[in-house]
Amino acid sequence: QQQVKQSPQSLIVQKGGISIINCAYENTAFDYFPWYQQFPGKGPALLIAIRPDVSEKKEGRFTISFNKSAKQFSLHIMDSQPGDSATYFCAALHTSGTYKYIFGTGTRLKVLA
Amino acid sequence: DGGITQSPKYLFRKEGQNVTLSCEQNLNHDAMYWYRQDPGQGLRLIYYSQIVNDFQKGDIAEGYSVSREKKESFPLTVTSAQKNPTAFYLCASSKPGALGNEQFFGPGTRLTVL
Secondary structure, three states: OOOEEEEOOEEEEEOOOOEEEEEEEOOOOOOEEEEEEEOOOOOOEEEEEEOOOOOEEEEOOEEEEEEOOOOEEEEEEOOOOHHHOEEEEEEEEOOOOOOOOEEOOOEEEEEEO | OOOEEEEOOEEEEOOOOOEEEEEEEOOOOOEEEEEEEOOOOOEEEEEEEEEOOEEEEOOOOOOEEEOOOEOOEOOEEEOOOOOOOOEEEEEEEEOOOOOOOOEEEOOOEEEEEO
């Protein structure tokens, strides 16, 4: 019940296309859902995050869509660029719980020029 | 500048030796974490600490030890009991609360056992 399942494992998108990465969770106590971007040899950096009281959050070309009833959330990268090529991790947190973030297994995105 | 520092960036160790990885934060965060990342893999939690002088085991704590004597510092010792310690180690911190739960990561330490 503590798992966050992320798919796909890898993704190849043409420049200008839309990249979509999906995550699913079981624990309904989770109430904070961040996405992280990691470049090779670097630490992950927060990209965007959402709480379950909204269904969508947009920041620039990055959008999180959240479906509370299905217990799923996804990251959409619009107009994907070669500079977006990185590994993306979703995560979930129960903010009143143990401070323990549960991470998905990661998606390696490659955007072709 | 606020942030998390990890040192060293690269570390080489001989088999059978203990080694300590440093993690310092000046963000005034209560919680700190250590993760291990193997090539092409996700993040696995080793230990985390919610408050000074207290810490909890994560999913892969065997062969590792930590201390949290100061709010700013959370060093990780990789002991000789860790059978496969070569990996990328990431430290993180957060200040969970109603106003935000962002977890910040340090730049990482790459440990290689020779």
